[in-house]
Amino acid sequence: MRIQSEFIRGFSALAELGPAISVFGSARVATDDPAYQVGVDVGRALVEEGFAVVTGGGPGAMEAANKGAREAGGVSVGLGIELPFETGLNPYVTTGMNFRYFFVRKTVFVKYTQGAVVLPGGVGTLDEMFEALTLVQTQKVNHYPIVLVGADFWEPLRGWMRETLLSRGMIAAADVERLRIVDGADEALAFIREAHAAALEADPEDVAKVRAQQLNDQEATS
Numbered sequence: 127m128r129i130q131s132e133f134i135r136g137f138s139a140l141a142e143l144g145p146a147i148s149v150f151g152s153a154r155v156a157t158d159d160p161a162y163q164v165g166v167d168v169g170r171a172l173v174e175e176g177f178a179v180v181t182g183g184g185p186g187a188m189e190a191a192n193k194g195a196r197e198a199g200g201v202s203v204g205l206g207i208e209l210p211f212e213t214g215l216n217p218y219v220t221t222g223m224n225f226r227y228f229f230v231r232k233t234v235f236v237k238y239t240q241g242a243v244v245l246p247g248g249v250g251t252l253d254e255m256f257e258a259l260t261l262v263q264t265q266k267v268n269h270y271p272i273v274l275v276g277a278d279f280w281e282p283l284r285g286w287m288r289e290t291l292l293s294r295g296m297i298a299a300a301d302v303e304r305l306r307i308v309d310g311a312d313e314a315l316a317f318i319r320e321a322h323a324a325a326l327e328a329d330p331e332d333v334a335k336v337r338a339q340q341l342n343d344q345e346a347t348s
């Protein structure tokens with residue numbers, strides 16, 4: 127019951143959200159780390175392109191993206207998680223809620239956004255990135271660009287996916303190529319823009335359908 131009500135709360139909180147992009151990344155990046163500034167730039171660039179920014183609402187890269195989004199006057203969403211060591215939502219979140227369950231929260235990230243920008247991070251970031259990739263690979267989610275920012279950080283992972291996963295037949299070449307690696311906010315935005323435009327072209331009613339689906343879900347669960 128608790129799980130169900132958390133899904134409902136999450137769906138209701140974001141039902142009216144327009145086009146949005148998730149930003150995942152390390153909770154541990156310090157504000158003076160250059161990676162923090164990349165997060166700020168990503169948040170700002172997404173808002174300037176017309177997207178709401180959705181993060182885990184915590185510190186580090188999440189805070190950076192929320193800061194950029196908020197400072198650009200956009201919708202800055204934080205889907206927080208209740209943890210034993212309470213950190214709370216960062217101060218740049220304009221729309222926030224806290225989840226008890228990571229898996230509910232992960233569903234909400236992918237369901238209510240049209241793509242993901244992934245900044246360098248640890249297991250939490252990898253979990254979110256692979257969740258999104260699994261849903262795309264299995265076509266549970268379509269037209270969902272995933273862009274990894276920071277070639278030096280991400281190339282070794284993609285290399286391992288090619289050399290080990292692909293060569294042993296555990297993954298398709300297309301799945302590896304789905305992960306676009308870029309450097310910096312401008313390149314990340316260019317890819318998201320291109321992918322979003324392609325999605326709209328493939329299905330011009332895409333955004334409208336996403337909206338309608340969200341409203342249906344909300345009605346079905348209320």
Ligand SMILES: CC(C)=CCNc1ncnc2c1ncn2[C@@H]1O[C@H](COP(=O)(O)O)[C@@H](O)[C@H]1O
Nearest residue numbers: 150151152153154182184207247248249250251
């Ligand atoms: C300093 C610290 C560990 C704070 C934890 N506070 C957190 N607050 C919100 N989301 C989080 C937190 N830790 C991990 N996550 C989730 O996992 C990702 C970061 O995990 P990591 O630091 O890469 O592995 C984020 O995208 C976020 O969605």
